[in-house]
Amino acid sequence: MIPAQVNRTATFAALALSLSCAPAGGSKQNGESATVTRAETAAVATRPAPTDSNITRADLARIQGSPSAPLWVIEVSDFQCPYCKQWHDQTYNAFIDQFVKTGKVRLAYVNFPLQSHAHAWPAAEAAMCAGAQGKFWPMHDALFTTQTKWEALPSPAPVFDSLAQASGVEMRRWRDCVASGKMKSLIAADQERAERAGANATPTFMIGDKILPGAQPIEDLRRIIDSALIKNKSTTP
Numbered sequence: 001m002i003p004a005q006v007n008r009t010a011t012f013a014a015l016a017l018s019l020s021c022a023p024a025g026g027s028k029q030n031g032e033s034a035t036v037t038r039a040e041t042a043a044v045a046t047r048p049a050p051t052d053s054n055i056t057r058a059d060l061a062r063i064q065g066s067p068s069a070p071l072w073v074i075e076v077s078d079f080q081c082p083y084c085k086q087w088h089d090q091t092y093n094a095f096i097d098q099f100v101k102t103g104k105v106r107l108a109y110v111n112f113p114l115q116s117h118a119h120a121w122p123a124a125e126a127a128m129c130a131g132a133q134g135k136f137w138p139m140h141d142a143l144f145t146t147q148t149k150w151e152a153l154p155s156p157a158p159v160f161d162s163l164a165q166a167s168g169v170e171m172r173r174w175r176d177c178v179a180s181g182k183m184k185s186l187i188a189a190d191q192e193r194a195e196r197a198g199a200n201a202t203p204t205f206m207i208g209d210k211i212l213p214g215a216q217p218i219e220d221l222r223r224i225i226d227s228a229l230i231k232n233k234s235t236t237p
Helices: 038-043 053-061 082-100 120-131 136-145 157-167 171-180 184-196 218-235
Strands: 071-077 105-111 204-207 210-213
Touching: 053 120, 053 136, 053 184, 071 218, 082 105, 082 136, 082 218, 105 184, 120 136, 120 157, 120 171, 120 184, 136 157, 157 171, 204 218, 210 218
Parallel strands: 071 105
Antiparallel strands: 071 204, 204 210
């Protein structure tokens, strides 16, 4: 499970906004600072222990990286957000190669489906149900890669069905999971806790004591991650 406390720091400081999707009726940050209590920073990754084994597996499946990695990176994202797709298409693979595969960070995906995106919720459910079979990341990649294909459809269900099949899930189990709506509570908990921790747009990245809204380029992420790793090392007994 995503840890109850992402880091030791008491507050998150919001940095300048790049490109991001904001909730309908909401506002985008413009370099505003944010101070959040320790309890609120922990809330993004805190939820009651699920009793359904499928939910437990899905919760774990959206984490990648070595358990011994010294730093967590929390990605708050929406599968229908065009800027989340931009980050996935332009930066995600380099991020995985440079930071996850090298053992520097663990990455956790936190759902934040915006009401302004009609298919964001079913996309999140499709991904989490794939996660229940250990296929979250293949489905994650497929959803972002094909976003422009399904975002304007009256119903994205046939596309999601084909993506799930291509991702290698057992289809009856996946369809039963989606039809049951059992992942809704996990997705809602993700969004609530991300909001309480200071996220109000997608994508948002939580790294060390920083909140970075927007489709962050790899250079900016490298600077923040390197700084957080140095700080972690200097404070580790």
